[in-house]
Amino acid sequence: MALIDLRSDTVTKPTLAMKEAMMEAQVGDDVFQEDSTVIALEQKTADYFGMEAGIFCPSGTMTNQIAIRLHTQPQSEVICDEKSHIYLYEGGGIAYNSLSSVRLLQGDRGRLNAEMIADQINNPDDIHAAVTSLVSLENTVNKGGGCFYDIKDIKAISSLCKTHNLPLHLDGARVFNALVSSGDNPKDYGQYFDTISICLSKGLGCPVGSVLLGSESTIKKARRIRKVLGGGMRQVGFLAAAGIYALDHHINRLVEDHIRARLLGEALQSQSFVEYVLPVDTNIVIFRLSDKQLATDFVAKLQKHGVLAVPFGKHDVRFVTHLDFNDAQLAQTLTVLKSAV
Numbered sequence: 333m334a335l336i337d338l339r340s341d342t343v344t345k346p347t348l349a350m351k352e353a354m355m356e357a358q359v360g361d362d363v364f365q366e367d368s369t370v371i372a373l374e375q376k377t378a379d380y381f382g383m384e385a386g387i388f389c390p391s392g393t394m395t396n397q398i399a400i401r402l403h404t405q406p407q408s409e410v411i412c413d414e415k416s417h418i419y420l421y422e423g424g425g426i427a428y429n430s431l432s433s434v435r436l437l438q439g440d441r442g443r444l445n446a447e448m449i450a451d452q453i454n455n456p457d458d459i460h461a462a463v464t465s466l467v468s469l470e471n472t473v474n475k476g477g478g479c480f481y482d483i484k485d486i487k488a489i490s491s492l493c494k495t496h497n498l499p500l501h502l503d504g505a506r507v508f509n510a511l512v513s514s515g516d517n518p519k520d521y522g523q524y525f526d527t528i529s530i531c532l533s534k535g536l537g538c539p540v541g542s543v544l545l546g547s548e549s550t551i552k553k554a555r556r557i558r559k560v561l562g563g564g565m566r567q568v569g570f571l572a573a574a575g576i577y578a579l580d581h582h583i584n585r586l587v588e589d590h591i592r593a594r595l596l597g598e599a600l601q602s603q604s605f606v607e608y609v610l611p612v613d614t615n616i617v618i619f620r621l622s623d624k625q626l627a628t629d630f631v632a633k634l635q636k637h638g639v640l641a642v643p644f645g646k647h648d649v650r651f652v653t654h655l656d657f658n659d660a661q662l663a664q665t666l667t668v669l670k671s672a673v
């Protein structure tokens with residue numbers, strides 16, 4: 333029996349149609365900015381959010397790290413939630429790449445609001461304090477169970493940042509999941525954020541790739557930083573073509589992932605081995621095991637029944653639904669959850 337892989341939405345394989353689009357791509361040397369497919373992808377993503385420019389990168393870690401480097405100087409401080417990917421899962425990159433520290437806030441499942449940020453901006457005239465240089469939000473919040481922001485909160489944070497002359501970055505690895513669920517206009521995001529990082533390799537189902545979006549001048553600076561981080565790629569239009577294909581065909585279908593995630597969440601809710609399930613807002617399901625059962629033990633047991641998940645804390649387990657998880661696999665997973673484990 334084939335394994336059902338719910339570890340992440342990064343495990344998807346390109347579809348036949350995506351592979352065809354990739355093989356037909358026009359390519360050139362992208363470090364010379366001569367790859368027309370990469371240029372088309374960068375423009376398409378920028379237009380989608382109503383921003384001026386974009387830069388294609390190998391990973392979301394790189395687009396986030398470039399953004400942080402763009403907006404900070406050594407001795408800066410970045411305001412973000414304690415659950416942020418930029419803090420938890422990017423290898424200490426804020427310190428290593430940007431010589432900056434973090435001010436960690438405790439938001440609502442990883443979501444910040446303007447009031448809590450306002451209290452944490454350092455006085456720029458106080459030489460004891462690091463210079464607050466950037467506010468970074470994540471949407472959806474991975475560690476918060478895929479929850480998303482109310483656009484009103486983003487708007488309020490954006491105006492606070494403008495008042496304090498602070499740039500605002502979005503780690504939008506799963507921003508398309510947020511947009512599909514909220515119905516918000518992506519162009520509003522383009523207004524509120526100075527830079528946006530999006531991932532093509534998550535829900536959109538591409539094998540590789542992220543894009544950092546911003547103004548022309550910001551993205552011009554980003555090219556220099558991408559180069560020094562080793563992210564200048566050559567005939568990479570083959571990968572950009574997958575991104576263009578995904579933007580055209582794989583955004584609206586995210587609704588299906590959200591429905592399947594909700595059904596998983598509902599099934600888990602009534603199981604005795606579950607203490608609670610975080611509300612399922614998009615494609616991520618995080619649940620706490622009852623009776624102090626270890627997540628590693630539970631995940632090993634699930635694997636014996638053909639379902640892969642990741643431990644997400646000592647007693648927490650995460651499922652992520654995606655393009656390669658269909659209704660038959662959902663039914664099989666529900667059977668395993670209801671009877672086998």
Ligand SMILES: *Cc1c(COP(=O)(O)O)cnc(C)c1O
Binds near residue numbers: 396534
């Ligand atoms: C996956 C992810 C990233 C980027 O990860 P890469 O594996 O480097 O592409 C950034 N932020 C969040 C919230 C993510 O889930």
